Amino acid sequence: MxxxxxxxxxxxxxxxxxxxxxxxxxxxxxxxxxxxxxxxxxxxxxxxxxxxxxxxxxxxxxxxxxxxxxxxxNIGHGHPKVVAAIKEQADRFCMIASTFANDKRGEAARLISEIAPGELSRVFFTNGGADANEHAVRMARLHTGRPKVLSAYRSYHGGTSTAISLTGDPRRWANENSANTTANVSHFFGPYLYRSHFHATTEEEECRRALAHLAEVIAFEGPDTIAAIVLESIVGTPGVLVPPPGYLAGVRELCDRHGIMFIADEVMSGFGRAGEWFAINAWGVTPDLLTFAKGVNSGYVPLGGVLLSEAVHETFRDSAYPGGLTYSGHPLACAAAVATITVMREExxxxxxxxxxxxxxxxxxxxxxxxxxxxxxxxxxxxxxxxxxxxxxxxxxxxxxxxxxxxxxxxxxxxxxxxxxxxxxxxxxxxxxxxxxxxxxxxxxxxxxxxxxxxxxxxxxxxxx
CATH class of the missing domain: 3.90.1150.10 (Aspartate Aminotransferase, domain 1)
Structure with a gap:
C-alpha cells in the first residue's frame, strides 16, 4: 500500500x-x-x-x-436522495407536534419496525441516542416496578443524567459530583478476551466466565431489584468489542430467568455499521427494548428512538407514559430516516x-x-x-x-x-x-x-x- x-x-x-x-x-x-x-x-x-x-x-x-x-x-455526506427528501418535507411543513399523525413519522416507524429483531414493533422517537437510553430505562423501571439497572464498565450510553450514570468509561467520573446521578446503577465486566478480566484464553472461556460473573453480580445486587441490563450489542467508543458467540444469548437467558428487561443499545452499531440492520441480528437475539440513533438517518437531522416489545407497550395501554419530547418524531428527521433506509436498501x-x-x-x-x-x-x-x-x-x-x-x-x-x-x-x-x-x-x-x-x-x- x-x-x-x-x-x-x-x-x-x-x-x-x-x-x-x-x-x-x-x-x-x-x-x-x-x-x-x-x-x-x-x-x-x-x-x-x-x-x-x-x-x-x-x-x-x-x-x-x-x-x-x-x-x-453511515451513508456518507450529502446523499442527493436524502437531501431531496428533507427539502420536499420542508416545502410541505417543517414542524408538526407529535400529537398529530403525519405520513413520514408513521412511515419511518413502520420501516424501522420491519427491520427490527423479533417482534419489536413499536417506536418511541427521541432526539438522539442519550435520551433514547434515558427513556428505555424509564420504560423498563415502570414496566417491572424495579429500581436498579446494570451496565458494563466498558460502555458509553450518552451524556444526559441517566445515560452518563450507565456509562462505564471515564466520562462518567466528573458527572458523579451531581446528586443522584449514579442512583440505582451498578456496573459489571463484559467480555474482552484481549484484556480478559476472567483470565480466559479462548472465546469460549471468556463467554462462559463473563456470564458467570454477570450471574454473580445479579445475585449480589438482588434479582428482584433489577429492572434492566443495558448492553451495547457491539461496544463502540470503549474499543469496538465484538461479543463472543453465545454471550448475548446468555444475557438474554439470565434476563428471562429473573424477569429483567434486556435493553440493547444500538445507537452506534445499528443501521449497517456491522453489516446488519442491527448488530444484535448477527447473534439471533431479541431484546425487550432497543435504542437507536446516529445511522437511522445518517445524522442529517437529529433523530433517535426506542423500539419496544409488545409486553412493554401493553404496560402503557391504559396508563399514560410519563415522558415525551417537543421534537419527538420531527417531520424533517423522519423524512430523512425514510429516505436513508430506502437508499441503504436500494444501493x-x-x-x-x-x-x-x-x-x-x-x-x-x-x-x-x-x-x-x-x-x-x-x-x-x-x-x-x-x-x-x-x-x-x-x-x-x-x-x-x-x-x-x-x-x-x-x-x-x-x-x-x-x-x-x-x-x-x-x-x-x-x-x-x-x-x-x-x-x-x-x-x-x-x-x-x-x-x-x-x-x-x-x-x-x-x-x-
Whole structure:
C-alpha cells in the first residue's frame, strides 16, 4: 500500500478561501462552548463542504472520512436522495407536534419496525441516542416496578443524567459530583478476551466466565431489584468489542430467568455499521427494548428512538407514559430516516459494509498488524473496527494509559496528526484508532485510508519496547 498522491487535494470547487475559514474559526472560538473539551485546547478545522466519503476545509484540503463524523454518517455526506427528501418535507411543513399523525413519522416507524429483531414493533422517537437510553430505562423501571439497572464498565450510553450514570468509561467520573446521578446503577465486566478480566484464553472461556460473573453480580445486587441490563450489542467508543458467540444469548437467558428487561443499545452499531440492520441480528437475539440513533438517518437531522416489545407497550395501554419530547418524531428527521433506509436498501449498503469488512478492512488491518510492533490486536465487523496500540506485544501495555490525556496521549496524537496530514480523518480513543468509514465506502477508498494509517503507525512504533 502507498500514500502517493493521496495527501493534499483541492475541494471539488477548487477554490480555497483561507480568509473565510479564519472567520469561521474566530466566530467559533468567540462564542461556542464545545462538548467533552477543555475550552482552551479547542482548535477546530473549519469545514467548507462535504460529499460522499469526503469533507474539505477552506484551504482546499480534502479528508477521507474514516470517522463517519461521530460514527453516524453511515451513508456518507450529502446523499442527493436524502437531501431531496428533507427539502420536499420542508416545502410541505417543517414542524408538526407529535400529537398529530403525519405520513413520514408513521412511515419511518413502520420501516424501522420491519427491520427490527423479533417482534419489536413499536417506536418511541427521541432526539438522539442519550435520551433514547434515558427513556428505555424509564420504560423498563415502570414496566417491572424495579429500581436498579446494570451496565458494563466498558460502555458509553450518552451524556444526559441517566445515560452518563450507565456509562462505564471515564466520562462518567466528573458527572458523579451531581446528586443522584449514579442512583440505582451498578456496573459489571463484559467480555474482552484481549484484556480478559476472567483470565480466559479462548472465546469460549471468556463467554462462559463473563456470564458467570454477570450471574454473580445479579445475585449480589438482588434479582428482584433489577429492572434492566443495558448492553451495547457491539461496544463502540470503549474499543469496538465484538461479543463472543453465545454471550448475548446468555444475557438474554439470565434476563428471562429473573424477569429483567434486556435493553440493547444500538445507537452506534445499528443501521449497517456491522453489516446488519442491527448488530444484535448477527447473534439471533431479541431484546425487550432497543435504542437507536446516529445511522437511522445518517445524522442529517437529529433523530433517535426506542423500539419496544409488545409486553412493554401493553404496560402503557391504559396508563399514560410519563415522558415525551417537543421534537419527538420531527417531520424533517423522519423524512430523512425514510429516505436513508430506502437508499441503504436500494444501493445495497449493508451488503457493501459486510463486503468491505471481509475483503478490505479485516485483511488489510491484519496485514498492518504484522508490520507494526505497536499493533496489539485488530478486531471488528463490517465497517466497525479498532486497532489496539501497545508499547509491548508481550505485556500488552497500552500505548496510552487508560483515561490518560495531555502529554501521555502524545503517541496516539502523533499517529492521528500524520493521518490528517495525509488527508484521512480517523477516530481515536486512548490507545486505539477506530476505523469506521461510511457503509457506502468503495474498496479503493478503503484501501487508500488503510495505506495512510499504515504509514502513520510508524509514529507509534517508535514508542515500542
Amino acid at each position: 502507498t500514500t502517493e498522491g493521496l495527501s493534499i487535494t483541492r475541494s471539488p470547487e477548487g477554490i480555497p478561501s483561507p480568509a473565510t475559514g479564519a472567520r469561521v474559526v474566530a466566530d467559533d472560538r468567540a462564542h461556542l462552548f464545545h462538548s467533552w473539551e477543555a475550552q482552551g485546547d479547542v482548535a477546530p478545522i473549519p469545514i467548507a463542504g462535504a460529499f460522499g466519503r469526503y469533507f474539505w476545509d477552506y484551504e482546499g484540503k480534502r479528508y477521507l472520512d474514516f470517522s463517519s463524523q461521530f460514527i453516524n454518517t 445495497g449498503m449493508l451488503e457493501n459494509a459486510a463486503r468491505i469488512g471481509e475483503r478490505v478492512l479485516g485483511p488489510g488491518l491484519r496485514e498492518i498488524a504484522e508490520r507494526h510492533p505497536s499493533v496489539g490486536e485488530v478486531r471488528g465487523l463490517g465497517v466497525f473496527w479498532a486497532v489496539e496500540l501497545v508499547r509491548n506485544r508481550e505485556t500488552r501495555e497500552m500505548l496510552v494509559p487508560y483515561a490518560a490525556g495531555g502529554a501521555a496521549a502524545r503517541p496516539v496524537d502523533e499517529v492521528v496528526a500524520a493521518c490528517m496530514e495525509s488527508g484521512m480523518y480517523p477516530v481515536w480513543n486512548y490507545n486505539r484508532i477506530h476505523v469506521v468509514p461510511p457503509c457506502s465506502i468503495t474498496e479503493e477508498e478503503a484501501w487508500q485510508g488503510l495505506a495512510i494509517l499504515d504509514a502513520a503507525l510508524r509514529h507509534a512504533d517508535k514508542y515500542t519496547v
